[in-house]
Amino acid sequence: MTSRDVPITSSELANLWMTFQEKTMIIRMLEHFIEHADNAEKQLLLTHYNNASKAIDIIKGIFQQEEAVIPIGFTESDVQKGVPKLFDYLFDIMYLHMMTKVEMSLYSLFCGMSYRKDINDFFINLTAEAQEINCQATQFLLEKGVLVRPAFVSMPKEVHFVENKNYRNSFNLFSxxxxxxxxxxxxxxxxxxxxxxxxxxxxxxxxxxxxxxxxxxxxxxxxxxxxxxxxxxxxxxxxxxxxxxxxxxxxxxxxxxxxxxxxxxxxxxxxxxxxxxxxxxxxxxxxxxxxxxxxxxxxxxxxxxxxxxxxxxxxxxxxxxxxxxxxxxxxxx
Incomplete structure (x- = not known):
């Protein structure tokens, strides 16, 4: 018996359905961004667009195999082509950077809720894709000087344990x-x-x-x-x-x-x-x-x-x- 011979569970159905909604939404957003993107940004946007399109096709295939209705999600009617850009300098990559954070969290969670091997592999792959795009977006924004790194600190030289109860207390008027x-x-x-x-x-x-x-x-x-x-x-x-x-x-x-x-x-x-x-x-x-x-x-x-x-x-x-x-x-x- 192959993994595809095993019916999908309620959690797998739910997670595939949620992924379909998110992926069909993000490709509509990316279509607007790609239309107005410079060449340096366009390739990164296109990579994520193509990945999302493949993921949608895989989900459709699983639903068809299971004789489940394919969700509507978001279609071409949800995006208007040929209109002025809504966001300016590098927002498209900043948005991509933010949304891949969401995707990394979602797909990692979905991996732990999947039991059929092909579906588990599907979410593992989506997690890896989101991580890769997030890394590329991070480096791109850092090179452009528009992403601020968290504060640098001195490296610890000794190990300490909390001894003072006031470590947690910020409401004490006397400390x-x-x-x-x-x-x-x-x-x-x-x-x-x-x-x-x-x-x-x-x-x-x-x-x-x-x-x-x-x-x-x-x-x-x-x-x-x-x-x-x-x-x-x-x-x-x-x-x-x-x-x-x-x-x-x-x-x-x-x-x-x-x-x-x-x-x-x-x-x-x-x-x-x-x-x-x-x-x-x-x-x-x-x-x-x-x-x-x-x-x-x-x-x-x-x-x-x-x-x-x-x-x-x-x-x-x-x-x-x-x-x-x-x-x-x-x-x-």
Whole structure:
């Protein structure tokens, strides 16, 4: 018996379905970016575009073999060709850098939830592809001088163990708050870096959204990204570290939408979910109790924002329903 003779599990079906949604969305985004890209950027964008297209074909093949309906995802109707570019200098690679971070996290998780060998191999390959593109995008942006490295620090010369209970305590009025450790700095830097790109994405999306509810929602997303950047940046400043910033990747003044409202809402939803996960990770690994407290407050805001977005998507018929488990309760009625 080959692996393809084994039916796919509920988790494998769910993960393939989610990957189909994400991949069909990102190729629509890349189509707009590729249309306006310089030669230096275009090759990297095309590589990820071709990888995504192959992944979509593989998923379609698995669904056809299993006699499952192929999802709709995002189609050519969700992107408008021949319109002015919505984002300026190097935003396309900054977006790619951010989205491959999301993909690396998703596909690594999906690997651990896959049991059929061909599907497990599929997600292992997707993880490797995302890692490779992320590495290339990182080096590209560093060479262009638009990606800020995290703070450099002196290398430790001795091993220490925490002895003072105040190591975790930042609310004690009678003791000085300790500086951030390197784990905390890395998590804060990552969150700020991601939200800087997310904020520009929300600005661009908001100025071309056709639906007024969507436009207002995306403006809220812009303000939320700014709040996260400011609040977390203050932790770095207290330790005399400047938060990351960049002069590149701004939204243009174009008001002509290259993307459908449905696509922009889904992209925002995906990044919001990623933001919730990143906040949870930041809170869990911080050993200074004021940082998890701030992360928890921000997580509440992000969760509320995600809930509001879901309502808008459902109201407009934009939320494709994931495969459903049979309702066994109906048998007892």
């Amino acid at each position: 000085e708050t300790r500086s951030l450790n390197t784990i905390e700095v890395s998590l804060i830097h990552h969150a700020i870096e991601t939200n800087l790109v997310g904020m520009q994405l929300m600005i661009g999306f908001a100025q071309v959204a056709s639906n007024k509810d969507v436009q207002n929602y995306l403006v809220k997303g812009m303000k939320l990204s700014k709040k996260i950047e400011i609040d977390l940046g203050e932790f770095l400043r207290q330790s005399y570290i400047e938060p990351p910033a960049t002069h590149a990747g701004k939204a243009t003044t174009s008001k002509i939408p290259p993307f459908s409202d449905k696509l922009m809402m889904y992209n925002t939803s995906l990044l919001t979910s990623f933001g919730l996960g990143s906040n949870a990770l930041g809170g869990a690994f911080s050993l200074r109790n004021d940082l998890p407290a701030k992360m928890a407050l921000l997580a509440k805001d992000i969760f509320t924002f995600a809930q509001d977005g879901g309502k808008i998507m459902i109201k407009n018929g934009w939320m494709e329903e994931p495969p459903q488990i049979e309702d066994r309760n109906q048998l007892t009625k």
